[in-house]
Amino acid sequence: MADLSVTVDGLKLPNPFVIGSGPPGTNANVIGKAFDENWGAVICKTVSLEADKVINVAPRYARMRAAGTKEVIGWQNIELISDRSFSIWEDEFKQIKDKYPDRVLIASIMEEYNKDAWTEIVERCQACGVDAFELNFSCPHGMPERKMGAAMGQDVELLEEVCKWVSAAAKVPVWAKMTPNITHIVDPARAALRGGCEGIAAINTILCVMGIDLETLRPEPTVEGYTVPGGYSCKAVRPIALRMVMELATMMYGSDGTPGEFPDRSLSAIGGVESGEHAAQFILMGASTVQVCTGVMIHGYKLAGQMCDELSAFMDKHGFESIEDFRGHSLQYFTTHADLVRRQAEAKAAQKAAREGMVTKDTAWEGDKFVEQSAKLVANED
Numbered sequence: 001m002a003d004l005s006v007t008v009d010g011l012k013l014p015n016p017f018v019i020g021s022g023p024p025g026t027n028a029n030v031i032g033k034a035f036d037e038n039w040g041a042v043i044c045k046t047v048s049l050e051a052d053k054v055i056n057v058a059p060r061y062a063r064m065r066a067a068g069t070k071e072v073i074g075w076q077n078i079e080l081i082s083d084r085s086f087s088i089w090e091d092e093f094k095q096i097k098d099k100y101p102d103r104v105l106i107a108s109i110m111e112e113y114n115k116d117a118w119t120e121i122v123e124r125c126q127a128c129g130v131d132a133f134e135l136n137f138s139c140p141h142g143m144p145e146r147k148m149g150a151a152m153g154q155d156v157e158l159l160e161e162v163c164k165w166v167s168a169a170a171k172v173p174v175w176a177k178m179t180p181n182i183t184h185i186v187d188p189a190r191a192a193l194r195g196g197c198e199g200i201a202a203i204n205t206i207l208c209v210m211g212i213d214l215e216t217l218r219p220e221p222t223v224e225g226y227t228v229p230g231g232y233s234c235k236a237v238r239p240i241a242l243r244m245v246m247e248l249a250t251m252m253y254g255s256d257g258t259p260g261e262f263p264d265r266s267l268s269a270i271g272g273v274e275s276g277e278h279a280a281q282f283i284l285m286g287a288s289t290v291q292v293c294t295g296v297m298i299h300g301y302k303l304a305g306q307m308c309d310e311l312s313a314f315m316d317k318h319g320f321e322s323i324e325d326f327r328g329h330s331l332q333y334f335t336t337h338a339d340l341v342r343r344q345a346e347a348k349a350a351q352k353a354a355r356e357g358m359v360t361k362d363t364a365w366e367g368d369k370f371v372e373q374s375a376k377l378v379a380n381e382d
């Protein structure tokens, strides 16, 4: 039976499945449920010091279903970070750590561009016993109006400075969560790692407009007839997340003999995961942990057990005993287009030679066909 446990940045998780920041980690009650259902770790809904500035609207979600079925493949949200007061969060962090002392609780935090605010939120969270931080540099809607979230994550210099402030104050590991709403995701990731973060988490939601109601001509989700672009998640974003995680892992860990820039830092993958097979793909791309948010909103907390079974079956099938046995394995198969063309030409030439019975390797010589094989290798004669 495969060993699913993971030790990342000194944190010991029973399995790589982590509740991603959002509704599934929005209060002590649901976080407790996640631990009871054996999630490897929980990242809480993003908290900030001034919750009274956070005002949510309803409806705030819109779903995309696969044609002709009930299957949800895309999910838009225009939800902000937690609207619950920071002092309540402090009490709940303590309660959760009292009840689940051995489980990993990660505080997702977000502040404006203000050193004192970032230092205060780090110190107050860690005084409650949280095991690590995830810095939300990535929410694409609402908060950027206050230069928070994705607005900070798209500004490489600002982000590096904030990571330095946080790293100076934090006594526990810090992950920086990246926005996909940027041309080159490795640029802010590099800045965060230079700023002292232990790891990178990616991706947050992709800025989107879910659709327009063709009766009312209003975009969805409609609040009093109006809307804002939101964040896209769920299965539909997985290929984009896989590509971005691949780019991050290649930068951090290197590939094909080129050394990585941050070989000892960690990578937590997020985006459209709903099964052990999906998770295996992100681990093959270099992730140590895999986060799930929308999948829990669709399938519930029991998903962890099912994903553990599926991941374990995948590992048994390939003879992998631990997550490290296959982490990053598939990165080596990315190359350049020119190299694909060269490989294809070589393969075609080898196939042609084989079809024509030409010996291309010494092992192919056969005693009974020796003379015939020799003749086939003679260049054209006059």
Ligand SMILES: Cc1cc2nc3c(=O)[nH]c(=O)nc-3n(C[C@H](O)[C@H](O)[C@H](O)COP(=O)(O)O)c2cc1C
Pocket: 020, 021, 022, 023, 045, 046, 075, 077, 079, 080, 081, 082, 108, 136, 138, 139, 177, 203, 204, 205, 232, 233, 234, 235, 237, 270, 271, 272, 273, 291, 292, 293, 294, 295
């Ligand atoms: C309703 C909703 C609320 C979210 N809230 C947060 C948040 O507060 N902080 C954060 O870092 N990410 C937030 N996210 C983003 C998720 O953590 C995750 O990065 C993204 O949804 C992609 O993963 P998924 O396809 O598993 O949902 C939210 C996502 C959803 C769907």
